[in-house]
Amino acid sequence: MPSSLPHSILEQRLRRAVGEVLPSANLDTVQVRPCPDPKHGDYQCTALIGLAKQARLNPRAFAQEVLAAYQRLQQSGGDASIEVGMVPEIAGPGFLNFRIDVRTSLLPAALAGADRLFCEPARPPRTVVVDFSSPNVAKPMHVGHIRSTTLGDCLQRAFRSLGHRVITDNHIGDWGTQFGKLLVGWRHGLDRAALEQDPIAELERLYRTENAAGEADPSRLEMARQELVKLQSGDPENLAVWKEMIRLSQVQFDAIYGRLGVTFDHTLGESFYNPQLPEVVADLMARGIARESEGAVAVFSDGSLPPKEDPFLVNRDGEWVPDPALIRKSDGGFNYMTTDLATLDHRIRTWAPDEIIYVVDDRQAPHFRKLFLTFARWKPEAAARTRLRHIGFGKILGDDGRPFRTRSGDTIRLAELLDEAVERSQRLVDEKRPELPDATRRQIAETVGVGAVKYQDLLPNRQSDYVFSWDKMLALTGNTSPYLQYQCTRAGKVVREGGPVDRTRLASAVPTEEAEIVLLKYLLNYGLTLESVVAECRPNYLCNYLYELAGHYSRFYEACPVLRAGEPVRTLRLALCDLTARVLQDGLRILGIGAPEVM
């Protein structure tokens, strides 16, 4: 299906024009994007200057030639009325600017793109595995799980929305040395009543008690080690307890994911890969990629990278010394590098993805560099056809600039954090809309409270740390989710009151008010924004787009009466409200945030 969006039509034609003038040019670099400053036009292409320089041509003269070719193509293939209304001009050192003819082309272009909300399906669609959230069994989900969960969920929604095939996999921590202590604790100190009451709290208590006991009494540690060995060798009793701990944890996860609206296609935890780990190590050793060292088995640098870029080397006192990746501990146990290698192998063999995205804390960047490099040495063909990306993120800080914790220094549980967000938004809704029924106010409070937490998390550049602030996330002005939700309800309300948009009336409509024109042009960029979100895995692009859109809508709404206007202006404006509401709603949906009809 041919594209109907202006930037896409322009780009395709421009690429053909460039190809005619300069056959050697890499046409992928020829991109048409919205002008940052509308003074210069609606769309621009800045790539011609670079191409001209590469080919040792004068940039402006080259732009002239491309423009001439572009206009020839436009005339010969000028069946699309939209395209005729794109007026090109050369500016500055060789920019190409395009202006949409508001009278003939703007509205047709917008209506043509409206059915798909100004998005074009990805071509070709890719298969993408998204690995995110990854909480640990027997521990509460806490504030540290927010970013991976909201980022990962948003990214998978964005990919899906553009037509990519997405597989989400929650790689839960359901295996490892902590289960030795947990098993000893379960056997000796389990409080059944407490387990009934709050299973995760009780499991956490068992672990802490046992951890302390182990520090005081080495024989206790030895017990834990033995229980772990029994578990790993398939002891039925320990397996049963371990499974029960997973079940109890999954109940907790499901409750929180349910509240967050997050789902996974698969939950293949670490234990799933356990049977494959010996083979992974044996194979890596057989291929000479790993070798024994100090009783452990480790992967060392292969020397293919300069020392500064080699994650398998670290500089100590001016000397580059090995910093290997351990894949088997000296006690014979395996660690997460081994599991991650097996996981990667399994994912590629099972799903044959084009891309695997790991949404994990930035601090693990060195681990992922080692993982990806080791995998590339182990399975070169598979690695060559799969893009592996670690999508890292920073910390959440308290207002004292230190990691966000309770006053007593404990980690904050996600469930409690969501409760507080909802309580706070409940107070706001109760105050602002006392006339609404209780049940409605409760629903609004839930949607607004949970949405505020997510939006605060998605708005900053993911790599930077951000300061957690109840007041800011729930503020009704500024770049917050309550503001976006509010604008969404406003736009939706007008459409509900004004009735369905009668498109036949639009045939004779032309946007004339500045606010109408600006809003309409901005709507056209929605799909482009989603594409950049997906390209760089940065949901904040979408947040900022939606905030800008809400601002354009607000100014339009202020300046242009809708329901009071005469036809066909009334229908045109109603259509603008409708499109805005739909884009805002869809954008919030991709952020994982609900849009109440009333608030």
Place this chain on the structure above:
RNA sequence: GCACCGGUAGCUCAAUUGGAUAGAGCUUCUGACUUCGGAUCAGAAGGUUGCAGGUUCGAGUCCUGCCCGGUGCACCA
């Protein structure tokens, strides 16, 4: 010590292959209302983008050196 990530307005943050005059919000001040939902909108003020060089038509963005903050550096994940 070495590596990675940051350093942008008083504060919190944006800035899409390097693009045109670095943008918002909060705060402060000034305006708009017999509201199609004022949880709104408009205007003003606020900057040597940590510092110093370099690359080029053009640098917050790329390169080099330095300063400051955070994080990581063998059997936890």
